[in-house]
Amino acid sequence: MYLVGAGPGDPGLFTLRGMELLRSAEAVIYDGLVNPELLRFAPQAAEVIYGGKHDRTRAVSQDEINALLLAKAREGKRVVRLKGGDPYVFGRGGEEAEVLAEAGIPFEVVPGVSSFHAVPASAGIPLTWGGVSRVTIVTGHDDPQSPSNKLDWAQLAGTPGTLVVMMGLAHIPQIAAALVAHGRSADTPVAVVSRGTTRRQSVVAGTLGTIASQLQQAQLAPPAVTVIGEVARMRERIGPGLG
Numbered sequence: 282m283y284l285v286g287a288g289p290g291d292p293g294l295f296t297l298r299g300m301e302l303l304r305s306a307e308a309v310i311y312d313g314l315v316n317p318e319l320l321r322f323a324p325q326a327a328e329v330i331y332g333g334k335h336d337r338t339r340a341v342s343q344d345e346i347n348a349l350l351l352a353k354a355r356e357g358k359r360v361v362r363l364k365g366g367d368p369y370v371f372g373r374g375g376e377e378a379e380v381l382a383e384a385g386i387p388f389e390v391v392p393g394v395s396s397f398h399a400v401p402a403s404a405g406i407p408l409t410w411g412g413v414s415r416v417t418i419v420t421g422h423d424d425p426q427s428p429s430n431k432l433d434w435a436q437l438a439g440t441p442g443t444l445v446v447m448m449g450l451a452h453i454p455q456i457a458a459a460l461v462a463h464g465r466s467a468d469t470p471v472a473v474v475s476r477g478t479t480r481r482q483s484v485v486a487g488t489l490g491t492i493a494s495q496l497q498q499a500q501l502a503p504p505a506v507t508v509i510g511e512v513a514r515m516r517e518r519i520g521p522g523l524g
């Protein structure tokens with residue numbers, strides 16, 4: 282069993298080790314963020330199974346996915362579990378590894394290029410720069426106002442450096458409002474990068490004060506990574522197409 286990072290979208294960012302394993306897989310279980318172009322590298326005879334969170338008709342629970350991994354591994358097949366980005370960055374790869382370890386199934390983890398840094402880079406945004414020496418990565422899965430929110434937005438508003446928000450494109454307006462309410466300047470630069478590293482990449486750039494109305498107009502499609510902090514302005518100087 283191999284837990285393999287598929288990278289952020291551009292097939293060119295898939296690793297050599299990942300490709301080697303994919304080419305010799307007997308079963309491939311891929312999640313919703315994996316670029317389907319990669320699947321053609323699996324052998325014709327390989328069983329290729331969707332193992333993402335949203336089937337065409339319903340949400341699939343992590344328990345069901347875990348059960349599928351165990352079932353395929355117990356068939357004695359050489360299984361490649363392909364996951365978007367890096368398996369251990371907001372990908373539930375840790376949970377899947379734990380299930381395998383508890384079941385006594387040997388596995389290898391193949392790191393992938395994570396979207397948290399590759400997507401900003403592809404839009405011309407370095408996460409660190411000069412005096413910016415801290416990067417904080419959080420999930421935007423929960424609205425800061427909702428009871429399910431587990432993050433301390435007051436603390437995040439006061440944390441210097443770059444804040445990267447994964448997931449939760451729909452919550453960016455509430456996140457921007459929470460950061461400003463807790464003291465971060467409304468002039469703080471923000472860039473939202475959708476479908477990064479792919480041909481359909483698009484960027485909406487503004488500030489904490491303007492991003493909500495800009496997103497409403499732009500109607501960006503998920504997935505998206507949001508970068509908050511001075512580095513978000515760097516694409517004006519070093520972004521793609523410049524120089």
Ligand SMILES: C[S@@+](CC[C@H](N)C(=O)[O-])C[C@H]1O[C@@H](n2cnc3c(N)ncnc32)[C@H](O)[C@@H]1O
Nearest residue numbers: 366367370372395396447448476477504505506
């Ligand atoms: C469930 S997390 C998985 C992250 C993944 N394990 C990684 O390392 O990139 C899904 C989130 O990753 C980000 N993401 C993944 N691929 C992306 C892409 N091509 N463009 C923009 N954001 C992406 C988005 O924030 C998305 O909501």
